[in-house]
Amino acid sequence: MQVFKAFLKTARKSMPHNLMYFFIFSGIALALSFSSKNPEDPIFQSVELDIGIIDQDHSTASKALSQYLNTMHQLSLMTYDKEAILDQLFFRNLDYILILPEGFETRLLLGEETLFETVQIPGVYSSAFVDEQINAYLNTLKLYLTADYSLNDAINQTADTLSQTSNHVRVLELDDKKSSSMNGIYYYYQYLPYVIMSIILCGLTPILTTFWEPNLSKRISCSSTSALSRNLQLAFGSIVYCFGIWLLFILTSCIFYGSELFTENGLLCIGNSFFLLPVGVGVSLIISSFAPPSNRINMYNNIITLGMSFLCGIFVPQQLLGEQVLSVSKFLPFYWYIKNNNLISGFSGETFQMETYQKNIGIQALFIAAIFAVALVISKYKSERHST
Amino acid sequence: MKKTVIKIENLVKRYKDLIAIDHFNLQIEEGDILGLLGPNGSGKTTTINCILSLLSFDKGSIEVFGQTMRPDSYDLKRQIGIVMQNVAVFESLNVYENIDYFCGLYITDKKLRKQYVEDAIAFVELDSFRKFYPKKLSGGLLRRLNIACGIAHKPKLIILDEPTVAVDPQSRNKILEGIVELNRQGATIIYTSHYMEEVEQICTRIAIMDCGKNIAIGTADELKKMIKNSEKISIEMTPVSEADKKNILTLPHVYDVSYDHGQLLVQCSAGRHNLVHILGYLQQHELSFGRVYSELPTLNDVFLEMTGKELRD
Numbered sequence: 281m282q283v284f285k286a287f288l289k290t291a292r293k294s295m296p297h298n299l300m301y302f303f304i305f306s307g308i309a310l311a312l313s314f315s316s317k318n319p320e321d322p323i324f325q326s327v328e329l330d331i332g333i334i335d336q337d338h339s340t341a342s343k344a345l346s347q348y349l350n351t352m353h354q355l356s357l358m359t360y361d362k363e364a365i366l367d368q369l370f371f372r373n374l375d376y377i378l379i380l381p382e383g384f385e386t387r388l389l390l391g392e393e394t395l396f397e398t399v400q401i402p403g404v405y406s407s408a409f410v411d412e413q414i415n416a417y418l419n420t421l422k423l424y425l426t427a428d429y430s431l432n433d434a435i436n437q438t439a440d441t442l443s444q445t446s447n448h449v450r451v452l453e454l455d456d457k458k459s460s461s462m463n464g465i466y467y468y469y470q471y472l473p474y475v476i477m478s479i480i481l482c483g484l485t486p487i488l489t490t491f492w493e494p495n496l497s498k499r500i501s502c503s504s505t506s507a508l509s510r511n512l513q514l515a516f517g518s519i520v521y522c523f524g525i526w527l528l529f530i531l532t533s534c535i536f537y538g539s540e541l542f543t544e545n546g547l548l549c550i551g552n553s554f555f556l557l558p559v560g561v562g563v564s565l566i567i568s569s570f571a572p573p574s575n576r577i578n579m580y581n582n583i584i585t586l587g588m589s590f591l592c593g594i595f596v597p598q599q600l601l602g603e604q605v606l607s608v609s610k611f612l613p614f615y616w617y618i619k620n621n622n623l624i625s626g627f628s629g630e631t632f633q634m635e636t637y638q639k640n641i642g643i644q645a646l647f648i649a650a651i652f653a654v655a656l657v658i659s660k661y662k663s664e665r666h667s668t
Numbered sequence: 669m670k671k672t673v674i675k676i677e678n679l680v681k682r683y684k685d686l687i688a689i690d691h692f693n694l695q696i697e698e699g700d701i702l703g704l705l706g707p708n709g710s711g712k713t714t715t716i717n718c719i720l721s722l723l724s725f726d727k728g729s730i731e732v733f734g735q736t737m738r739p740d741s742y743d744l745k746r747q748i749g750i751v752m753q754n755v756a757v758f759e760s761l762n763v764y765e766n767i768d769y770f771c772g773l774y775i776t777d778k779k780l781r782k783q784y785v786e787d788a789i790a791f792v793e794l795d796s797f798r799k800f801y802p803k804k805l806s807g808g809l810l811r812r813l814n815i816a817c818g819i820a821h822k823p824k825l826i827i828l829d830e831p832t833v834a835v836d837p838q839s840r841n842k843i844l845e846g847i848v849e850l851n852r853q854g855a856t857i858i859y860t861s862h863y864m865e866e867v868e869q870i871c872t873r874i875a876i877m878d879c880g881k882n883i884a885i886g887t888a889d890e891l892k893k894m895i896k897n898s899e900k901i902s903i904e905m906t907p908v909s910e911a912d913k914k915n916i917l918t919l920p921h922v923y924d925v926s927y928d929h930g931q932l933l934v935q936c937s938a939g940r941h942n943l944v945h946i947l948g949y950l951q952q953h954e955l956s957f958g959r960v961y962s963e964l965p966t967l968n969d970v971f972l973e974m975t976g977k978e979l980r981d
Contacts, residue, residue: 282769285772286769290758290761293760294760496758498722498752498756499756500773501722503745503770503773504746506740507740
């Protein structure tokens, strides 16, 4: 195990350097995961408007509508005075004026379409929002009336229905303890490929490059330790090293997200992330087989990790990437990793299916096999070239 | 009868149109310090690489300790130590760890290895530098570490490929003394160099290579006897007439006379009293002269006479 021991000693020497990378990258990943929101979530902010109501009907239906609007907006009852109405709108004392004319309830019961009038400030989008709310209320009320509910029952049912819808929205907004924690996990695992790949390439590539430096490699080749044994020991060292890095990141996510990580979705994220290791080792093998100088290793690392991260949807959501970019990124393993992460989180709008998850894992495995095949071909080609 | 350690027969190695080794033959006996002497590009390192199976060859055979050498001849490799031309050590390991690492590639027994590593450190006199990293070592110390890494496992055959390149004279002497000591301890040594003085100083036999060919082999004296020139006499004096030159040429054993840059250069073949005859002639003809030098032939002269070019061309 001489090669393995030397591998670990070399790795130990670069430990402070790698730990610095770990803290920087994990800090970035955590910061992003805590600060980010789902980029596909519509940014919604309910607006409380000042609405003036001119109720000329004074019926049960008109009062119910006023009451409904009062739950969401500031209402002020007005009398019909054309000049006063225009002044209120001009000076922006009111955003919207609703006129419920006489016979409003009667026409509602008859199922007529035009039931009310409005006076609005031209070009103000919030007015359309109030229109929508009034229409939603009246349509729901009409539905109950059509279903032979009495007016009072229909009003009650409508209030209940709309409040349930409203409550449902509030559930999503207010029960954020669970969802934000889960979102944090997804974001953490979304950025993990970049972080893990960077650390593996920055840490492992220089170690492997040391062993394949031509003079050292030549001297080692003269020894009585077989090439198979040497390569196996190097492979074992690489696995231990990368597994250690992966474990460190999983432990970090355990510390920050606690038991949430051990839900089905959390475990699926962990499982998905495990496939990043062989990708990192494979790419590291390919780079190191060219035995580049250390400054060039960093250059290659940056090109590969940043390139893959941008193309595959780590920094920019896949849904926002162009068709052509996506058609290229499909030939990169990170694309399938992110696809799986989106599938688990539901960010892509796709319903989670285990078959799809497994299929994406399978594609990643094929990429890994391809990367290792390329690494072996390069290594074989180089050793043949050196021995002829 | 001495055992044959290495037997190379008709070795041919080509790089496309370039013939690096051309029907090379060599036999090295146990206990030899064989100097492989030749100018840069003469095929010394290529030959070494073929012996170690680091390079494949086109024709011929190589036997080490009576067995054909192959890339997977690990039993044979266990008995060989190699000291590369370029220092090949781990920057991330200190002196002790480096020697231990390379020794460990041959010796699996921990206790024995520890002893061997200590012996190697003592041998190259790096005891006070055992915790030093290669970056902190001077060129000479680094070369000594390079040697320690190659010989720590106590091999029977040690191949040193130009181990004294870019080394200060003091370190060079230490290295050369070390090589002789290793030989005294029983190791057979192949020493490649283009420094003829070193080769002449330590090698029991010398093979001269040029253009991939073994052009001569023998002890230093045997090689020198192979050539016509056995004494070169230089005399500082005023210009000599053509008639005098012709007369000197008629003296016994003199085969070439020339005058250049205020020096009369007389080349003599093997024979006694060459200097006496020449000085006698000069006195007799009242030709005044200054300092007189008499040089015996060097390996460079051997190489020059055999190939028509200098060793260090």
